[in-house]
Amino acid sequence: DAGVIQSPRHEVTEMGQEVTLRCKPISGHNSLFWYRQTMMRGLELLIYFNNNVPIDDSGMPEDRFSAKMPNASFSTLKIQPSEPRDSAVYFCASSRYQLITGELFFGEGSRLTVL
């Protein structure tokens, strides 16, 4: 079974440009999470979806960030306009929602550099 697939793996862009990160969760998983990882702040939850519906977006830093999940097999995280402080590794993770035994499966991450 394929794992969580993220693209692109690396993105270098200039300040002000739009960035779109993509995620394909594991088939059959109904929860999807976007995390951001930096040296200064560690791993931060940005948003998570349950059955394609955003449940908690309190971690989204500001209006420049938006996330969508149009169907069970695809999600995007968009930054518009991008700023240098957005440079980080962005992880997507998926899980099968269970009350007790759920675990997160992570993608390899998208490393974003904003110049």
Add this chain to the structure above:
Amino acid sequence: AQSVTQLDSHVSVSEGTPVLLRCNYSSSYSPSLFWYVQHPNKGLQLLLKYTSAATLVKGINGFEAEFKKSETSFHLTKPSAHMSDAAEYFCVVMVTGNQFYFGTGTSLTVIP
């Protein structure tokens, strides 16, 4: 309130010696507990999980962890460190299915 505290941000051990990475948690509910490992430039990978069954949990690559409710701890151990164990380790608490709380991570260095 839920929280996770990893007591050491960095741990260094010599190859072949035991590893101990400490984690304490705070939870209003009976939590599920996880350890994840992150190798450089990789995503996080599940090492092991506790979900209210046996309190001593065995994971991959010889790691194990013991859930101690009285101490609210879930420390990760390995009898003999290998060079390939050098990585970042995260302790995670899960409450009610979708609420995951991550520790700040412990960086493990293995000295040859």
